[in-house]
Amino acid sequence: MKTPIVFLNAAHAGRRGFMDVDESSHTVMSITFDDGTTVPDNPGYSYRTADVDAEIKAKEATPVLEPEQPGELNA
Amino acid sequence: MPGNTDPLYSRAGTLGVPAAVTAANTSSQGGGTIGTDIFLALTADAINGSFIRELRMNPVASVAATATTATVARVFLSTQASGATTSANTHLFAEVALASQTADQATTATTPVIVPMNFVLPAGWSVLITNHAAPAANTNWKTIPIGGNY
Numbered sequence: 001m002k003t004p005i006v007f008l009n010a011a012h013a014g015r016r017g018f019m020d021v022d023e024s025s026h027t028v029m030s031i032t033f034d035d036g037t038t039v040p041d042n043p044g045y046s047y048r049t050a051d052v053d054a055e056i057k058a059k060e061a062t063p064v065l066e067p068e069q070p071g072e073l074n075a
Numbered sequence: 076m077p078g079n080t081d082p083l084y085s086r087a088g089t090l091g092v093p094a095a096v097t098a099a100n101t102s103s104q105g106g107g108t109i110g111t112d113i114f115l116a117l118t119a120d121a122i123n124g125s126f127i128r129e130l131r132m133n134p135v136a137s138v139a140a141t142a143t144t145a146t147v148a149r150v151f152l153s154t155q156a157s158g159a160t161t162s163a164n165t166h167l168f169a170e171v172a173l174a175s176q177t178a179d180q181a182t183t184a185t186t187p188v189i190v191p192m193n194f195v196l197p198a199g200w201s202v203l204i205t206n207h208a209a210p211a212a213n214t215n216w217k218t219i220p221i222g223g224n225y
Contacts (some may be wrong), residue, residue: 005209008098008112019099019209026175027145028099028208041101041207046112048098049209056097 085223091117105165123225136178
């Protein structure tokens with residue numbers, strides 16, 4: 001099963017690709033860059049799945065509202 | 076003369092910052108960015124340090140009966156609690172295998188993976204966690220430290 005991913009290393013930040021997961025063992029067999037370069041579990045890469053990346057970016061784009069202080073409603 | 080002859084007890088319990096790992100980090104040397112690909116689980120009490128008994132890692136899912144990806148979890152001790160980490164300030168403490176588990180089932184419980192620690196983490200140090208593989212969609216491994224602050 002090929003799952004879309006986004007690379008996170010500074011050298012590859014934002015580059016996309018996919019991870020190939022064996023469906024019977026639920027093991028990542030390899031990761032592949034968008035240019036087709038496959039890197040079988042080489043050290044030094046960090047990445048997250050594209051859906052998690054979209055979720056995290058949506059959260060980062062949402063303004064955080066400060067909680068109201070106690071008593072503020074009655075002021 | 077010894078520096079201390081009295082037993083020390085923790086002042087208050089701590090669960091640190093229960094950390095969900097959302098990304099893969101395929102290095103075991105400690106490099107990464109905290110919150111992006113290496114995750115903060117606990118920062119020692121800033122003055123007296125903290126005792127850590129164990130880390131409990133649980134597979135969780137937001138969609139019922141979803142299998143987690145098999146991977147290795149790494150526990151690092153670091154002098155960093157935010158920003159970038161390097162092999163010079165972040166050191167591997169333990170690796171544990173996280174076999175695939177079907178999380179969030181109706182009648183079958185998952186099994187936590189427990190990493191014994193049982194030592195005093197000095198002030199200025201933190202515990203960081205990585206997973207070698209990215210979690211499967213709608214799942215992740217969450218780590219809860221159990222300890223006390225001095």
